[in-house]
Amino acid sequence: MYAWPASEVPALPGSGRDLRIHDTSTDGRVTLEPGPVARIYVCGITPYDATHMGHAATYNAFDLVQRVWLDTKRQVQYVQNVTDVDDPLLERARRDGEDWVGLAERETALFREDMTALRMLPPQHYIGAVEAIPGIVPLVERLRDAGAAYELEGDVYFSVAADPRFGEVSRLDARAMRLLSAERGGDPDRPGKKNPLDPILWLAARPGEPSWDGGTLGRGRPGWHIECVAIALDHLGMGFDVQGGGSDLAFPHHEMGASHAQVLTGEHPFARAYVHAGMVGLNGEKMSKSKGNLVFVSTLRHEGVDPAAIRLALLAHHYRSDWEWTDAVLQEAVERLGRWRAAVSRPDGPPSDAVVDEIREALADDLDAPAALLAVDRWAALQESVGGTDEGAPGVVSRAVDALLGVAL
Template sequence: MHAWPASDVPALPGKGRDLRIHDTATGGPVTVDPGPVARIYVCGITPYDATHIGHAATYNAFDLVQRVWLDTKRQVQYVQNVTDIDDPLLERAARDGEDWTGLAERETALFREDMTALRMLPPQHYIGAVEAIPGIVPLVERLCESGAAYVLDGDVYFSVEADPHFGEVSGLDAEAMRLLSAERGGDPERPGKKNPLDPMLWMAAREGEPDWDGGSLGRGRPGWHIECVAIALDHLGMGFDVQGGGSDLAFPHHEMGASHAQALTGEYPFAKAYVHAGMVALDGAKMSKSKGNLVFVSTLRRAGVDPAAIRLSLLAHHYRADWEWTDQVLDEAVARLARWRAAVSRPDGPAAQDLVEEVREALSNDLDAPAALAAVDRWAARQESTGGTDEGAPGVVSRTVDALLGVAL
């Protein structure tokens, strides 16, 4: 599966700072110190509806991670999946009387268009669950052979007790996990499971649903968590730098994925840091496909909203914060974009290099994009008050905003 075209990232003078970021597993900040190649895995969409602002906010956060690393003169190895076979996709296709593969292809194509418009840096490896199935099956077979998995009425389940580190990603107690499991695709009430929290690795073929050859597992399709594990292990290996996604993925998805990988390899940890973005609400409730309270990026673009303004509306909120989308949020971003573009139309002046360092400092401190925006705001205000008459290095500010914040002025 192909990703989307990459926008150029301008090179800035000097060198950026190492990233200090909040790790869900430890509950506090950690300094991520990759080698020459930084490795990141971000969980992708289930393509049964268009990209909404909540999606965009999550991918914006991890786009910033990449930009901070690139500014330290590292290479970045970025992997993202597409869950192009799952119950919600099949349910939406059945509801609309549409072929599920056509639905997945159409919505994935629209996601690519939205990511391109928002100048999100693409992954080097963009992998669909369906294309990953040949690599998933051997992993499930290995877990069965080692005793870390078991069969229940033809379905294969992972035993969470096979991983001594289970629970360390989310830090939740068993009751909280059980409640979230029931809400987020698990089946804790199914009779016969060794532990109510055990997640499915391989679903035996169901009548009327797509299935694939699972070798010794029989025909069926993969569970949600093992999909990402197979892709991450194949392209990044164990101990990669950042596992990313929305905060609703900490449990069960990232918790289970870590345990799958650790049980498979006998190594720990799956990822060095687990980083989660907050949720975006609309009309007082989290944006959700199931609730239908969504603001779509593509709808805003069709209405003539500049994608740079959409991106600035995301950057105005700290990535870990839960926040609410309103017309005012967008109006403020549109006004900010206009001020910045007016400011960079004047000569930069000597303060431009100082601004580069301010933005670097803000982003290295747990991706504090609001602080970075405030620094540019102050510079723009000075430009307006002085008329931008100082001689300087034209373009430093616009290159900084482009390279570190992904906003084209």
Template sequence: MHAWPASEVPALPGKGRDLQIHDTATQGTITLAPGPVARIYVCGITPYDATHIGHAATYNAFDLVQRVWLDTKRQVIYVQNVTDVDDPLLERALRDNQDWTELAERETALFREDMTALRMLPPQHYIGAVEAIPGIVPLVERLRDAGAAYELDGDVYFSVESDPNFGKVSNLDAEAMRLLSAERGGDPDRAGKKNPLDPMLWMAARPGEPSWDGGSLGRGRPGWHIECVAIALDHLGMTFDIQGGGSDLAFPHHEMGASHAQVLTGEFPMAKAYVHAGMVALHGEKMSKSKGNLVFVSALRRAGVDPAAIRLALLSHHYRADWEWTDAVLAEAVARLERWRAAVSRPDGIPADDLVEEVREALSNDLDAPAALAAVDRWVERQLVSDGDDESAPGLVSRTVDALLGVAL
């Protein structure tokens, strides 16, 4: 599966700072100082109802991570999956009387278009669940043969009790886990499971549903968590720098994936930092496909909204915060974009060397994009009322905003 084209990232004078970021597992801020190559895995979309603002906010956060690392002169290996076969996708296709593969392909293509318009840097490895199946089957077989998985009416389940570190990503108690499992695709009440929290690794073929050859597992399709594990281990190995996604993925998805990987490899942890973006609401409720209260990037673009303004609206909120999309949020972003473009369109201006370091400092401090925007705002305000004579300043500000914030002025 191919990703989307990369926009050029301008080089800035000097060198960026190491990233300090909030880690869900330790509930604290840690400093990540990778070697020459930084490694990040971000969970991708299930391709229906793409791309809503909640999606965009999540991928914007991890785009900033890439930009901070690139500014430190590191190479970045970024991996993202597409869950192009799963119950919600099949249910949507059935509801709308569509072929599920056509629905997945169309929505994935739309997601690529939106990511390109928003100048999100693409992953080097963009992998669909279906194409990953040949690598998933051997992992499930290994877990089963090691006694870490068991069969139940043809399905294969992972035993959470096989991982002594289970629970160390989300730090939730058993009752909270059970409630979230039921809400987020698990089946804690299924009879015959060894532990209600045990997640499915391989679903035996169901009538009328797609299935693939699973070798000794029989025909079927993979569970949700093992999909990402197979892709991450294949392209990043263990103890990569960041496992990322929305805050609703901390449990069960990232918790279960970490346990799968840790039992398979005997290593801990799967990732050095588990980083989660906040949820975006509309009309007082979290944007969700089930509620249908979604604002789509493609609809905003069709309405003539500049993608740079959409990106500024996302950047105006800290990535870990839960926030609400409103017309006022977008209007403020449109006005900010106009001011910034007016300021850098002048032939010369006030010096901007300090601004570069202010933006770097803000982003290295747990991706504090609102602080970075405020720093640019201060420069813009002075620029619009001053008679500076630094001919390089407007260009330097434009490159800084592009390189570190992904906004083209």
């Protein structure tokens, strides 16, 4: 599977700061100090509907992580999956009388268009669950043969008891885990499971549903968590720097994935930091496909909204915060974009060194994009009120906003 074209990231004078970021597994800040190549895995979409603001906010957060790393002169190895076969996709295809493959391909293509428009840096490896199946099957067989998985009516489940570190990612108690498991694709009430929290690794073939050769597992399709584990281990290995996604992935997805990988390899940790973005709401509820309360990136683009303004609307909120999308949020972003473009359009302006340093420091401090925006606001206000004599300043500020915030002025 291919990703989307990369926008050029301008080079800036000097060097960026190491990123200090909130790690869910420790509930505190950690300073990320990757080697020459920083490694990040971000969980991708299940392509049964268009990209909404919740998606965009999540991918914007991890785009900032990449940009901070690039500014420190590191390379970035970024991997993202596409869950192009799963229950929600199959259910939507049945509901609409549509072929599930065509639905997945269409929505994945639209996602690529949205990411390109928003200037999100693409992953080097963009892998679909279907294409990953040949690598998933041997992992499930290894877990089963090691006694860390068991069969139930042809399905194969992972035993969470096999990982003594289970629970370290989300830090939730058993009751909270069970409730979230039921809400987020698990089946805690299925009779015969050794533990209600045990997640599925391989789903035996069902009538009318797609299935693949699973070797000794029989025909079927993979569970959600093992999909990402197989892709991450294949392209990043253990101990990569950041596993990212929305806050609703901390449990069960990232918790289960960490346990799968740690039992498979005997190593710890799966990821050095687990980083989660907040939820975007609309009309008082989390924006989600299941609720249908969505604001789509593609709809705004087709209505003529500048993608740079959409991105500024996302950047105006700290990535870990839950916030509400409103017309006022978008209008404020449109007005900010206009002020910034007017400021950098002049031949000279106030000195740029301070504002570039402020943007860098803000982003290094747990991706504090709102503080970075305020730094540019202050520079633009000075440009409007008193001007300046630094002929290169507008160009430097424009390149810094592009390189570090992904906004083209």
